[in-house]
Amino acid sequence: MRTIVIGTRKSNLALKQAEWVKEKLEALGLPYKFELKKIMTKGDRILDVTLSKVGGKALFVKEIEKAMENEEIDFAVHSMKDIPSVIPEGFVLGAVTERVDPRDVLISESEKKLHELPAGAVIGTSSLRRQAQILAARPDVEVKWIRGNIETRMRKMKEEDFDAIVLAAAGLARMGWSEEIVTEYLAPENSLPSVGQGALGIECRAGDKDILALLEHIHDEKVARTITAERAFLKNVEGSCQVPVAGHAVMEKGNDITLRALVASPDGKTLLQDEQTGSDPERVGKIIATNLLDRGGKEILDQVKKDLEG
Numbered sequence: 418m419r420t421i422v423i424g425t426r427k428s429n430l431a432l433k434q435a436e437w438v439k440e441k442l443e444a445l446g447l448p449y450k451f452e453l454k455k456i457m458t459k460g461d462r463i464l465d466v467t468l469s470k471v472g473g474k475a476l477f478v479k480e481i482e483k484a485m486e487n488e489e490i491d492f493a494v495h496s497m498k499d500i501p502s503v504i505p506e507g508f509v510l511g512a513v514t515e516r517v518d519p520r521d522v523l524i525s526e527s528e529k530k531l532h533e534l535p536a537g538a539v540i541g542t543s544s545l546r547r548q549a550q551i552l553a554a555r556p557d558v559e560v561k562w563i564r565g566n567i568e569t570r571m572r573k574m575k576e577e578d579f580d581a582i583v584l585a586a587a588g589l590a591r592m593g594w595s596e597e598i599v600t601e602y603l604a605p606e607n608s609l610p611s612v613g614q615g616a617l618g619i620e621c622r623a624g625d626k627d628i629l630a631l632l633e634h635i636h637d638e639k640v641a642r643t644i645t646a647e648r649a650f651l652k653n654v655e656g657s658c659q660v661p662v663a664g665h666a667v668m669e670k671g672n673d674i675t676l677r678a679l680v681a682s683p684d685g686k687t688l689l690q691d692e693q694t695g696s697d698p699e700r701v702g703k704i705i706a707t708n709l710l711d712r713g714g715k716e717i718l719d720q721v722k723k724d725l726e727g
């Protein structure tokens with residue numbers, strides 16, 4: 418019986434995600450054994466630096482791709498939103514899983530919602546996307562960088578000087594945290610999610626037919642279509658590092674997809690948004706990207722990238 422080795426980062430959230438995939442595959446009753454292998458990535462090692470300054474998303478996937486290349490693992494489970502918009506030659510997205518709640522949530526010590534927090538309140542996030550949207554909704558609060566996994570951020574909120582933090586509902590749910598700790602599920606108008614948020618992406622070797630056939634069983638084509646639109650937007654606005662862009666797509670009745678996306682300045686003063694519906698996800702994503710870049714998004718993103726390099 419062939420043993421299939423599933424690669425994962427070693428954070429608790431990554432482990433939960435990989436275990437979820439392992440259980441789904443085991444439930445199929447196929448003649449395979451499944452094993453998890455934890456891989457320490459550069460992104461996990463440098464948790465004290467702002468993520469966008471040290472190279473962004475690629476930091477979490479490079480070592481994992483190396484392990485696939487060396488056949489130490491057969492495929493890797495990632496949070497979809499951590500996968501760069503362009504996947505390197507030799508690897509493919511073998512499956513996109515069902516999506517859980519894609520929204521961001523606000524957790525505040527005083528249990529005050531975003532619009533109830535006092536002026537000067539300090540909100541913790543390490544995402545320019547969240548920062549921009551918080552400041553657009555509440556220009557009178559302060560955003561401070563907070564890093565670390567979910568447990569660390571919850572602890573820092575209590576021990577340090579944060580009135581509230583913003584996290585993904587999906588991460589909390591997967592970690593088994595009770596919904597009771599959530600103060601507010603943020604509407605897309607206040608915090609449009611990250612491209613891919615709430616879904617898992619499974620990356621494997623491009624030519625591995627057995628693994629690709631296996632992964633078909635946990636692939637959700639409807640979710641994949643929405644994510645194709647979101648990622649087409651991301652790829653066409655730039656792709657690589659962590660910049661203040663957001664995008665969320667839903668399936669309409671029939672086969673149409675509606676994508677809402679934005680490009681924002683980090684200070685939240687400019688928020689460029691667009692929404693388009695169409696049947697070709699690549700095209701919907703590209704139309705919005707072109708639109709937002711033309712309307713001033715290009716200047717914003719060029720400036721952000723310059724600041725990140727500096």
Ligand SMILES: NCc1[nH]cc(CCC(=O)O)c1CC(=O)O
Nearest residue numbers: 496498584585587588614615616
């Ligand atoms: N940026 C880190 C990250 N990557 C994936 C998730 C969980 C959400 C998901 O799976 O989409 C999180 C935590 C967060 O943003 O709060």
